[in-house]
Amino acid sequence: MIISLTNQKGGVSKTSTTANLGAGLERMGFKVLLIDWDEQGNLTRHFGVTDPDFTIIEGLLDDEKFVPYSIKEDRLMLMASDPKLSQFDKLFMDQIVGGHLVLKNKLEDLKVKEKFDFILIDCAPGQGLRNMNAYVASDFLLVPIEAHSFSKVGLEQVVSLIQELVKNKANENLNVAGIFFTRHNSKTVISRSYIDSMAEEYSDLPIYNTVIRENVNIKEASEVGKSIFDYVDEYEIVNSNGANDYYNFVLEFLEVLDIEPRTNFSLPVAKPKRMKAKPVATSSNNDTPEEAPAKETKKVRKAGKEDVAKGFKDFMKNE
Template sequence: MGKIINVANQKGGVGKTTSVVNIGTGLSLWEKKVLIVDFDPQGNTTTGYGINIKDQEYTVYDVLSNSVAVEKSIIKKNKYLHILSADEDLSGLTLELANDNGRLFYLQNALQPIRENYDFILIDSPPSLNLLTLNSIVACDDVLIPVQAEFYALQGLTQLIHTLEKVEKAIDKKVNILGFLVTMYDIRTSISKEVYAELKSHFNGLVFDSVIPRNVRIAEAPSYGESVLSYAPSSKGAFAYKELIKEIVERYYGKTE
C-alpha cells in the first residue's frame, strides 16, 4: 500500500512544486513506483514535467468532478513515474463541492482504488488553506512542509499545524508530519542559519538534515520540462535533493547502508 505524502504550505513560492517534482523523480530513480498528483490549479507540477496540458483529455478535476476513472487520467512518464495533471479547472471544485457533505473526501476516494499500485503518491498542494488543501490533508498519511529560508518563514506554520490538527479531529485520523524541509538556503546569509536553527528548536527531529540551497539550476530545470536531477545532475541543487531523498527513503525503510 503506497504512502501518500502531501507537500503543503499555504505560502506560495516556498518550493512545494519544486520539491514534489524533484522528490518524485528521485524516488522513481530509486525504482519506487511514484504517482505525482498535481493538486494546484496553477498546474506548475504538470508543466514542470514537460506535459502540455492542452494534450490532456482528463485532469484530476475530471476525476473528482466528472467521475472519470483515475486510471484514464494518469500520464505514464515511465514505468516508475506517473502523473495526474491539473489545470485551472480545479479551482472551480471549491465552489462545486461547497454544500456537499462528503466534500473533504473527494481526493481520498479518488486515490483509494490505485493506492496499491504505487510505493509513493506525492500531492502538490495549492498555496492556500481552502477545500483543496483540506482534501489533500485528508487524503494523505504524511505531510512534508517546505519552509523557505527567509524572514517571515515561520509565520503561518502555526496556522498550518493547527489546520492539520483540526482535520485530525474532524476525521479521527492521524496526520503525521514527515518533516520540515528548508529550501532556498543561502549560506552567505545569517537569516538562512536563523531559520534553520529556529525550526530545529521548535521541531527538532522533524527537520530534515538536508537543506536545499538557492541554486539557479533548480529554477531553470522546469522550463526544460525536467527535474534538476536530470537537467543538471552534478549541480549543487541536484546533490541536495539526492541527499534529501536518501533521508526520506531512510525514514520509510530504515537505513540502507
C-alpha cells in the same frame, strides 16, 4: 503511502520538491504518482505536459477519465492540473456529507494507492475544502519553508489545520514526515540563525539536515521539462548543488520513514585531475606517516513511522 507537500505560503519550492522528490524516488526503484493539486499547473508544465486531455478534476468527476500521464514509463506518472481546481469548493461543496472526502474516496475506489509506492500531492497555497481533501487523503505532510518569519507563519497555519483534523477525527493518523528548508543561502546570518531557532522550537518534529540551496540548475531543469537529475545527466553538469541537495534530500526522506532504497544512482562528477605526488609528513617520534584527524560527521535524525507519529502527538500535547 500518500504525502502532501504543503505550506500556506507560496514560493517555497513545493512544486520543485514534488517533481524532484518523485523523480529521485523513481530512480531509487519506487513507483510514484504525482498529483498536481494547484490550478496554476506548475507541476504539470514542469514535465512538459501542455493542454492535457485528462485532468485531476475530470478524473474526480468521471472514473474513466482518471488517467495519469507517463513521465518515466509506468514508474513515474502525473495526474495533470486543471484550471477548474480554483472552483473546487463550488464543485463539491454541495456534497454536504463527505465533501472533504472526495479525493480520498476516489483514490480508494480506484485502488490507486495499491498501484504506487508513493503518491505525492503538490498542494496549492492557502486553505479551503481543496487542501482539506489533500490532508484527509494523506498519510503524511511534508512542509518546505524558507528561512524567514513569513514562511514560519505558513507552517504554523499548517500545524493548526492538522490539529483540527485530528481533533475532529477527519484524519486521526495524519502526521508530519518532516520540515525542510529551501532556497537556502548559507552566507546570510539570518538563514543560519533561523534554521537553528526553528529546529529548537519544533524539536518534536523531524527537521531535515539537508537544505536545498539556491541553484540555477533547479530552475533550468523545470524550464526544459526535466527533473534536476535528468537535466544534469543530459547536459553532463558536474557537481551541481541542486542535484546534490535533492539527492541527499531523497535519501533523508526515506531514512526518516525508515524505508530502504531499492536501487541507487549516481550523479555526474568531475574527472579527477592528475596531481603531483606530495611528500608524506612523518612524525618526529618515528618514521610512520601521521594519521589524518578523523572527520566529524553530522548525525542524521532518523525516525521510523511510529517515531514520526509519536513525535507529532507529543508536539500537539505541548500546544
